[in-house]
Amino acid sequence: MNYLKMFEEYLHNEDKSKNTIDGYMRDLTDFYNWYIDKNNCKLTDIIGLDTQEYKKVLEKQYKATTINRKVATLNKFLGWMKNNNYITKDIKLKQIKNNDGVKFKGLEEKTLWQLRKEIHRMGNLLHICIIEILMNTGIRVSELCSIQLQDIEITERKGVLKVTGKGNKQREIPLNKDVREAISNYLEVRKAKNDDYYLLQGQRGAMTRKAIDIILKNYGSRLNIDVSAHMLRHTLAYKLVTNSNVSITTVQSILGHEKLETTMIYTQTLNKDKENALENIEW
Numbered sequence: 001m002n003y004l005k006m007f008e009e010y011l012h013n014e015d016k017s018k019n020t021i022d023g024y025m026r027d028l029t030d031f032y033n034w035y036i037d038k039n040n041c042k043l044t045d046i047i048g049l050d051t052q053e054y055k056k057v058l059e060k061q062y063k064a065t066t067i068n069r070k071v072a073t074l075n076k077f078l079g080w081m082k083n084n085n086y087i088t089k090d091i092k093l094k095q096i097k098n099n100d101g102v103k104f105k106g107l108e109e110k111t112l113w114q115l116r117k118e119i120h121r122m123g124n125l126l127h128i129c130i131i132e133i134l135m136n137t138g139i140r141v142s143e144l145c146s147i148q149l150q151d152i153e154i155t156e157r158k159g160v161l162k163v164t165g166k167g168n169k170q171r172e173i174p175l176n177k178d179v180r181e182a183i184s185n186y187l188e189v190r191k192a193k194n195d196d197y198y199l200l201q202g203q204r205g206a207m208t209r210k211a212i213d214i215i216l217k218n219y220g221s222r223l224n225i226d227v228s229a230h231m232l233r234h235t236l237a238y239k240l241v242t243n244s245n246v247s248i249t250t251v252q253s254i255l256g257h258e259k260l261e262t263t264m265i266y267t268q269t270l271n272k273d274k275e276n277a278l279e280n281i282e283w
Helices: 003-013 018-039 048-059 064-083 109-122 125-137 141-145 177-189 209-223 229-241 248-255 260-279
Strands: 152-154 159-164 170-174
Touching: 003 018, 003 064, 018 048, 018 064, 048 064, 109 125, 109 209, 109 229, 125 141, 125 159, 125 177, 125 209, 125 229, 141 209, 141 229, 152 177, 159 177, 170 248, 209 229, 229 248, 229 260, 248 260
Parallel strands: none
Antiparallel strands: 152 159, 159 170
C-alpha cells in the first residue's frame, strides 16, 4: 500500500491548501527515503526508536524551526497511521527547544540596501519586482509565486495586493510607491505565457519558489551575502516591530500569522537586543 499517497488524499479531504500539502509531502518523502534506506522494511514496521534516530539526523542538519516543522509533519502522519490501524502503537516525537528567536532579525539594513542596490543596478525588471515585493510586503515566497494579475490593484497614489496565505486565508497588503513602481515597470516588459494569469513569469512560465531562491542566492553570492526570501520576510517583520508607531496586531495582519504568539517571536528578538545593549555598556 502507498501510505504516503493515501495520506496526501487525506490532507486533500481535510481541505488543506496546496502549499500546505506540498510542504507535508516534501517532509514525509525525506523521512520515507531515509527510513527505507536505513531499515529496508515497511512503514507498518516502524517503531519509536526509528523516529528518535531520524530526529538526531535532523538535529545535525537543520535549525530548530525546521526540525520542529518536520517533527510536526511526522507526528501528524503517524497519528493518521495509528487512527487507521496501519500501526498498533502511538508514536510521537517531542519538539526541541527553539532558541532561534534571537536570530529572527533577518538582514542588517545596510546589507539589505547593498543587495537592493545591486539588483537595481543590474536592471532586470523581473528581479527588481521580486526584491521590492518581498522586502516591502513581507509575504512568503509561496504567496509570491501564487500572485495573479487579478490580485493587484494599482493607481498612481495607492495600491493593494490580495494575498492568499496558509489555509487559503486571504489578506490585503497596501503597496507603497516603490512596489507600485516596480510592478508597473515589470508589467510593461512582461511576456505572456501559457499560465499568463500569474504575475511573475520566467522563461518557462510561472516562476517557482526554487527559481526565486536561485535568483536571490546568485545576487547574494556576488556580494558574499547569505540571503533568502524568508530572510527578507524576517527583515521586514523585525523592522515593523521596532517601529513604536506600529502595533503588534498590525504586524500580525501584514505577515498573515494565524496566532499572535508567532508574531511575538520578533519582540523577543528586540528584547534580546536591548538586553545585549545594556550588558555591553562600559562606563
